[in-house]
Amino acid sequence: MRSLWLLHELDVPFELVEMPFDLCYTRSPNYLEVHPLGRVPCLVDEGFRLFESGAITQYLCERFPHKCLGRLRLDVERFEWLQWVHYSETIATHAAALVQQRLFIQPEERSSAVIKLESARLAKALALIDTQVRNQDHLLASGFSAADISVGYSIHLASRFADLDKLPGVRAYYERLKLRTAFKQSLPAGWDRPLAWLPEPVITA
Ligand SMILES: N[C@@H](CCC(=O)N[C@@H](CS)C(=O)NCC(=O)O)C(=O)O
Incomplete structure (x- = not known):
């Protein structure tokens, strides 16, 4: 969805x-x-x-620079931009572990320790974003970029597992991103249908 969202933002022809x-x-x-x-x-x-x-993401932003969604060589924000583009995978890794535990792994094979650990690590990874977007609309001070797409998708995925009401900065940021036409265009059909989650695990201790 990240790549698709970016392609829609860039408004370049592509075949999906x-x-x-x-x-x-x-x-x-x-x-x-x-x-x-x-x-x-x-x-x-x-x-x-x-x-x-x-x-x-890096390739498309350099290949199609017209929308200024990347921060190219010599841009003062280049490395901060790269940091957030790749930090998005840190968030997604924890969310993906929870997808496995809740969607693919049968209850008898699931690990409450993994669920507890990954949930805590996901909340911590999101808390860093919360701090970053408390006082500005986007990750970079200069405004919207593909880093918001990368992290925004990870938040979209993580929103199935994390309580965003405890992270008001992230919640407001996610709501802003969801308003973007390209975000809506990249959503798969029926994305808001409830998933056939396996039942909530009982976590002890
Ligand atoms: N770090 C990779 C992750 C790629 C990845 O694992 N994609 C998942 C998306 S759900 C996938 O293809 N899973 C299917 C599989 O592992 O069979 C990226 O960001 O492109």
């Missing part, structure tokens, strides 16, 4: 290839030629192939 979330498709020989692990996203641009959403 969707696959069912199913190993028959993601591990098919054809797709393994595109991404060796069979994961998404993957970008193919005039025969050039690139995976890892952070790298795709």
Whole structure:
């Protein structure tokens, strides 16, 4: 969704290839030629192939600089921009662990210790964003950039697990990002349908 949201913000022509979330498709020989692990996203641009959403973000912002969504070489905010683009994966890693525990792993195989640890680490990772956006609308003082897309998507994912009411800065920031047309365009159909979560685990201690 990060790459898709960015492409919509850039307003450049692209073709989106969707696959069912199913190993028959993601591990098919054809797709393994595109991404060796069979994961998404993957970008193919005039025969050039690139995976890892952070790298795709950097590539697209440099390839299409007209919307100033990147902070290019010599920009004073370049490294701060890179920090937030990649920090988004720190947030997403904890959320992804919770997706596994709640959606894919059967109750008898789940670990309440992992759930507790990952929930706490997710809350802490989001608290840093809360501080950053308390007094400014976006991560960078200069305004909206692709770093907000990267982190915004991670918050979108994390919002299934974290209590954003305890993080008013993050909550307000997420609400601002959700208003963007490109964010809405990148949402998958039926995204707000309740997921078939496995029941809440009982966490002791
Ligand atoms: N760090 C990578 C993560 C790639 C990744 O793990 N993507 C997930 C998205 S849900 C995926 O393809 N999962 C399917 C699988 O592992 O089979 C990125 O940001 O692109």
